[in-house]
């Protein structure tokens with residue numbers, strides 16, 4: 001299936017490591033990375049050497065960079081959002097299971113994260129949970145039940161407080177209470193027809209049209225199910241790594257298990 005890239009699936013078949021210099025990726029290679037994303041949900045590249053200009057050029061081969069509504073990007077490269085935890089801070093941006101910008105009408109398909117400064121290897125991992133796998137392992141009758149359900153995804157959900165430090169510095173002034181969207185909670189990948197559970201615990205507030213108590217009970221069950229250990233892989237960062245994931249397939253959760261160290265990532269989301 002893969003001719004241009006060397007690919008090694010990760011534990012639990014969640015994600016894959018690709019051994020390639022992405023600056024020299026030709027269109028065939030980019031195409032195979034997209035196929036790998038459809039298949040594994042997230043791919044990782046180590047030992048890259050990307051400056052911001054090369055990073056943005058690479059990213060644009062996957063689609064149009066999306067605007068992140070909550071924060072300003074870098075001055076010279078507005079497509080790049082700085083995701084960081086400063087040495088004196090306790091809260092980590094984006095901690096908790098979620099998928100990105102689900103409160104927008106068309107959430108970005110891909111997110112890319114490039115590591116600039118990281119804590120020692122093994123700290124500040126990002127956990128990824130495959131929602132292909134989590135959907136697949138739902139009981140049959142529940143799969144039926146949720147097939148046509150939709151949920152409310154709010155920018156003011158439980159994860160919103162993890163943005164506060166960054167919003168204070170580089171916020172766009174948008175009130176998170178003003179941003180919400182409704183999406184189907186089961187997605188089908190148009191390329192390989194695989195189904196995934198599309199729910200973001202950091203954003204989802206209720207199932208549309210369902211009794212409040214029943215909605216709460218169902219969401220609690222699904223949120224717990226989504227991140228069971230057998231669906232999860234934790235990526236260990238070091239500087240100069242790139243992760244690309246499909247927001248339609250993966251949940252992610254950066255582990256906040258360090259202090260006193262500056263962790264800096266450059267993020268680009270792709271529409």
Ligand SMILES: [Fe+2]
Nearest residue numbers: 094099100252
């Ligand atoms: Fe995120």
